[in-house]
Amino acid sequence: MPEKFDVIVVGAGPAGTSCALVCAQKGLNVLLIERGEYPGSKNVMGGVLYRKQMEELIPEFWKEAPLERPVIEQRFWMMDKESVVQFGYKGLEWGVEPYNNFTVLRAQFDQWFAKKAVEAGALLINETVVTECIVKNGKVIGVRTDRPNGEVYADVVVLADGVNSLLSKQLGFHKEFRPDEVALTVMEVINLPKEKINDRFNLEDNQGCTIEIFGDSTKGNLGTAFLYTNKDSLNIGVGTTLSSMIKSKMKPYDLLDYLKTHPMVKPMLAGGESAEYLAHLIPEGGYRSVPKVAGNGVVVVGDAAQLVNAIHREGSNMAMHSGLLAAETVIEAKYRGDFSESSLNLYRQKLYDSFIIKDLEKYKDATHTFENNPQYFKEYVPMMNKAMSKFFTVDGTPKRDKQKEIMKSVTAERGTFKVIQDIYRAWKAVK
Ligand code: FAD
Structure with a gap:
């Protein structure tokens, strides 16, 4: 193992592997360190992988990646105790190339993806925990691992260590995340x-x-x-x-x-x-919880940078795209020979210009609005169910009278003013 690499990437999830792959493809000397027995062994995801961001990294990946099913239908259920109001979209166009998204099992997918980074030239080391960044004169110059003599050095360290990024916390990039984040x-x-x-x-x-x-x-x-x-x-x-x-x-x-x-x-x-x-x-802290993402000799990507759009359950795609943007920045920094914070801040700029921060900014108040106003899930979902049941029950009541009854029962339960206020508040949170 050479003592010094161009880039050390900590964490072989979607963010880290994307970054390692692109850097290796450009001929950089990359070390990818993963604490799990193999990439994916410790990773959890509901399972939707988005085609667009993955294809930017590996064109037509669906021809060889271990995928489960292309998703052709997205349903949403507003569920009460014994009923459900449903809506959604089903489209056969999502079932053919180039597809929209896929279900995946991360243990298989991450392993395959990391293999691609290795084939591109990255060195992957599993079962190794990075315990801290090595900092000299205010600059990150490498990492310390739990292996004997486990210090390795690089021009840039990419922190892709996931949601509980202890490493960026140690650098003072963020505080302990709060329970609402x-x-x-x-x-x-x-x-x-x-x-x-x-x-x-x-x-x-x-x-x-x-x-x-x-x-x-x-x-x-x-x-x-x-x-x-x-x-x-x-x-x-x-x-x-x-x-x-x-x-x-x-x-x-x-x-x-x-x-x-x-x-x-x-x-x-x-x-x-x-x-x-x-x-x-x-x-799930969103826009307001995004920490510092670039410092001297270091950048932070994926979940470690809180890049998840909880409203749209998008996380893996943001992880991959942030990994790509970080790689582009590192490649440019290498060309300039400048790994200072101001040079690596190009990554922050790219991130803020991309769909990632734009989407997080759009929903910046959503989580807190819905958390502080429990009526949306606790009261409106049962109300919707009751309203649908009433509306679709054929009992000889004229439909206009039914509509009036439904409106009356909603405003009686919550109050007209509060209903208007709730609609406005929800609209503001997601507009
Ligand atoms: P991770 O995938 O967490 O990868 C971090 C890697 O770093 C891991 O492999 C870990 O072992 C390694 N690591 C951590 N610390 C160290 C260390 N000190 N040294 C060495 N290695 C280390 N997103 C979607 O897009 N679609 C979904 O359907 C979806 N569903 C989800 C459902 C659940 C239950 C969860 C928990 C998340 C879901 N997400 C979903 C979010 C998505 O999983 C994450 O946004 C994504 O995995 C982030 O990728 P990452 O590479 O930043 O982090």
Whole structure:
């Protein structure tokens, strides 16, 4: 192992591997360090991988990557105790090239992806924990690992160590994240024969479906549940911000048990066998929680930089794109021979010019608005269900009278002024 590399990337998740791949493709001497037994062994994701950002890195990756199903349908459920209001989109165009997105199992996908970085020339070292950055004269010059004599040096260190980035915290780039800035999610992979999945979700072999579930899935607290189809398994999970969990005294695994036995969900899982149980944090602080992302000799990418759009459950794509932008910056810095903070701040600029920060900025108030106003999930979801039940029940009442009754019951339950205020507040949070 050479003593000094051009780039050390810490963490072989989507962010780190993207950065390592692009740097290696440009001939840089790259060391990719992963603490897991292999890339993906410690990684958790509901499972939707977005085609666009992946294709920027590996054109037509779907021809060889270990993918589960192309997603052709996205459903949204507003779920009450014994009913659900549904909407969504199904399009066959998403089932053919170039596709829109795919379900994946991270243990397989991350391994394959990291292999691509290795084939491009990166050196991957597994089962190695980076314990701290080595700083000299205010500049990061390498990392210390848990291996004997495990100090390695580089012009630039890329921190892609995920949501709990201890390394950027040690550098003072951010404080300990608050409980309202992270969500705890638990999920289970449930094996089910593909014929059953196809029948239950109305799919063909090479078609997938995602369902995002709001309302009773989190017992009315801020958060969502999900149910995604793999080839012959389902991913089911539920998560809420840590602050919601603390306030409501909910336990994540109790919520998952509750979800699995919910009458709207249970039939979809019937006969399935639990294959894996996983828990992980998701950074959900959004725009206001993005830490410092560039310093002397160091940049921060992916979850470590809080780059997740929780409203659209986009995280892997932001991780990959930030990895790409960091790689471009490092390559330019190498050309200039300047790895100072002002030089690497080009990465920050690229990030802020990209869809990543633009989208986070759009939803900057969303999480806190919905967390501080529990009526959206606790009151409006049951109200929507009752309204739909009333509207679609054929009982001889004229439809105009039904509409009036529905409006009356909504305003009676919440008050006209409050309803108008809630609509305005929600619109402001997502506009
Ligand atoms: P990670 O994927 O967390 O990778 C970090 C890597 O760094 C890991 O391999 C870890 O082992 C390694 N590491 C950490 N510390 C060290 C260290 N000190 N030394 C060496 N290695 C280290 N996103 C989507 O796009 N679609 C979804 O459907 C989706 N669903 C999700 C569901 C759940 C339950 C969760 C938890 C997240 C979900 N996300 C989803 C978010 C997505 O998983 C993340 O945004 C994405 O994985 C971030 O990639 P990353 O490379 O930044 O971090």
